[in-house]
Amino acid sequence: MTEYDKLVRDRIPDIVAENGEQAVVHVAEGAEYRERLREKLCEEAAEFRETGDPEELADVLEVLAAIRDAEGFDRGELERLRAEKADERGGFEDGVVLERVE
Template identity: 80%
Template sequence: MTEYDKLVRDDIPEIIRANDERPVTHVAEGDEYRERLREKLFEEAAEFRESGDPEELADVLAVVAAIRDAEGFDAEEIDRLREEKADERGGFEDGVVLERVE
């Protein structure tokens, strides 16, 4: 038996059953669901940080989209806010690293 206690993709229990194992699950809703999505974002971001694999980055984006939907945020509004912040403070394309302020 292996303990996980984490949010997984919807089809994972069926995949586990196909391997002749028995998943024990529950459906997270409301505050629990939103909190588990935030945890999942850190998990997926750490996996991308470690591997640099574009598949892991796709997982990060999938979790971000799920958070957006769970929170009821409008995709266009989020994109507008991202662009607005980039206009005000710049993006990350130049690779600027702030070492200190003296």
């Protein structure tokens, strides 16, 4: 028996069953679901940071889409906010590292 206590993709219990094991699950809703999505975002971002694997980055995008939907954020509004912030402060394309301010 292995304990996980984490949000997983919807088909994971089926995949576990196909491997001859039984997954014990519950469905997170409301505040628990939103909190577990935030935890999952950190988990997936850390995995991408460690490996640089594009599949891990795809997982980050999947979690971001789920957060957007769970929070009721409008995709167009998020893009507007992103673009507005990029216009005001720039993006990350140049690789600028702030070492200190004197």
